[in-house]
Amino acid sequence: MKIAVVGTGYVGLVTGACFAEMGNQVICVDLDAEKVERMRQGECPIYEASLPEMLPRNIEEGRLRFTTSLAEAAETADIFFIAVGTNPAADGSADLSAVMAVARQLGETIQRPAIIVDKSTVPVGTGEKVEATVLDALKKRGENIEFEVISNPEFLKEGAAVADFMKPDRVIIGTDSEWARDVMGQLYAPFTAKNDRVLYMGRRDAEMTKYAANAMLATKISFMNEMASLAEKLDVDIEQVRHGIGSDPRIGYSFIYPGCGYGGSCFPKDVKALIQTAREQDFDPAILDAVERRNAAQKQRLSEKISARFGNDLTGHHFALWGLAFKPGTDDMREAPSKEVLAHIIQSGGTVTAHDPEAMDMARTELPAEWFESGRLKLAEHQYDVLDGADALILVTEWKPYRQPDFDTLAERLKQKIIFDGRNQYDPALMKKLGFEYQGIGRKN
Ligand SMILES: NC(=O)c1ccc[n+]([C@@H]2O[C@H](COP(=O)([O-])OP(=O)(O)OC[C@H]3O[C@@H](n4cnc5c(N)ncnc54)[C@H](O)[C@@H]3O)[C@@H](O)[C@H]2O)c1
Known part of the structure; x- marks a missing residue:
């Protein structure tokens, strides 16, 4: 099938590469000319497992192309995916300017039924708005080309994006059009065990499903974080509670890990956007408001613990930090909890040396340049090189190499044997035995 994917971020690039991998002809469109040039050379602009091998392979085999011109894509494509960003506007609602710009351009450029x-x-x-915009642009051209606008929200997880796309739990197709249902069913058949996992529904139902899914996951995390804070006050180990409730199949183990707050490009912005949607309907989103409040508080937990231990003035204190990405498996630092911890330490007069297996290039562009220029933040190439002279190690993102570290090396190289574990990766009893002062989230120390 002939496909155009507009927007080559974490979602668009994975979508384009995976459709090409299944034999489709894919052209990816992005405004960012420099990025397009790099991708044309087969270079993968983001860290995501398997993508670096898939890009050159599909380019060489002639199934995957990149361009900055939607008009060029419209010369060949019949199916157009809009995969541009929908970051929050000032009021928290989703900023649809990029989506609507693409809709207008599509109305100006499509050549045949799309x-x-x-x-x-x-x-x-939004589907209705996109439809009206395309129609308006077509009318201005004096064209009457058949088209359908459908909703097909994406549920991939950064860090496992290719695997998720290749084997989705479900594919949601929101449209009442028989034509669009047939085409999309055919397109997704190789990914969904011949459509066992395709769910057809109305367009508005599909749009809401995506927000409800992310809001539910954010709620589970925030609920557990709330339980963790209460557990600390009651001298209870939240990890025991997690096992105790996760073993109930009605609850399950997923997304009940206490930690230092959720980040990333999706949960924070989608919860905010859903809150805004509710307000526009004069509806009080009591649960969503609480989820937002809890997460904002949770992202301060590590900072609070550090200040409780070392004081509000951290002048003269140096810290080692593991994990900058918002979660393992990605270089994405959007809304990452690490940013809050770094800001707290640096603004309180302390210094940090940090390491991340994949997000250090991203950190150099995402974090304030003055932190680096002033020497308050340094990045170390090796995970153990952060340790020298540090008053404590702070674990923020649970990348695999941090899960089972060499504690002898930690003991030798840290100035003080103190660990703040923002992801409850280490066993408090073992930490005690090894002589570390240990603070997790919601656990007895
Ligand atoms: N990142 C995720 O894990 C994830 C998962 C599911 C859904 N989503 C959703 O998918 C959408 C895209 O997310 P993302 O993380 O891939 O975004 P991103 O910010 O990583 O990428 C967006 C890309 O779109 C390009 N772009 C913007 N305007 C354009 C235009 N007019 N024409 C062509 N290209 C344009 C940008 O240059 C950028 O490369 C968002 O709505 C997001 O909420 C994201």
Whole structure:
């Protein structure tokens, strides 16, 4: 099938590469000319497992192309995926300017019957707006080309994006059009065990499903974080409670890990956007408001613990930090809890040496340049090189190499044997035995 994917971020690039991998002809469109040039050379602009091998292979075999011109893509494509960003506007609602810009351009450039697929996460009713915009642009051209706008939200997880796309739990197709259902069913058949996992529904239902899914996951995390804070006050180990409740199949183990707050490009912005949607309907989103409040508080937990231990003035204190990405398996630092911890330490007069297996290039562009220029933040190439002279190690992101570290090396190289474990990776009893002062989240120390 002939596909155009507009927007080559974490979602668009994975979508384009995976469809090409299954034999489709894919052209990816992005505004960022420099990025397009790099991708044309087969270079993968983001860290995501398997993508670096898939890009050159599919380019060489002639199934995957990159361009900055939607008009060029419209010369060959029949299916257009919109996968541009929908970052929050000032009021928290999803900023639809990029989506609507693509819709207008599509109306200006499509050449033959087209299925326009909204893969970006967009509020309920956006499909209607996209449709009206495409129609308006077509009318201005004096063209009457058949098209359908459908919703096909994406559920991939950064860090396992290719695997998720290749073997999705479900594919949601939001449209009432028989034509679009047939085409999308055919397109996704190789990914979904011949459509066993394709769910067809209305367009608005599909749009809402994406927000409800992310809001539910954010709620589970925040609920557990709330339990963790209460557990600390009651001298209870939240990890025991987690096992105790996760073993109930009605609850399950997923997304009940206490930690230092959720980040990333999706949960924070999608919860905010859903809150805004509710307010626009004069509806009080009591649970969502609480989830937001809890997460904002949780992202301060490590900073609070550090200040409780070392004082509010951290002048003269140096810290080692493991994990900058918002979660393991990605270089994405959008809304990462590490940013809050770094800001707290540096603004309180302390210094940090940090390491991340994949996000250090991202850190150099995402974090304030003055932190680096002033020497308050340094990055170390090896995970153990952060330790020298540090008053404590702070674990923020649970990358695999941090899960089972060499504690002898930690003991030798840290100035003080103190660990703040923002992801409850280490066993408090073992830490005690090894002589570390240990603070987790919601656990007895
Ligand atoms: N990142 C995720 O894990 C994830 C998962 C599911 C859904 N989503 C949703 O998918 C959408 C995209 O997310 P992302 O993380 O891939 O975004 P991103 O910010 O990583 O990438 C967006 C890309 O779109 C390009 N772009 C913007 N305007 C454009 C235009 N007019 N024409 C062509 N290209 C344009 C940008 O240059 C950028 O490369 C968002 O709505 C997001 O909520 C993201």
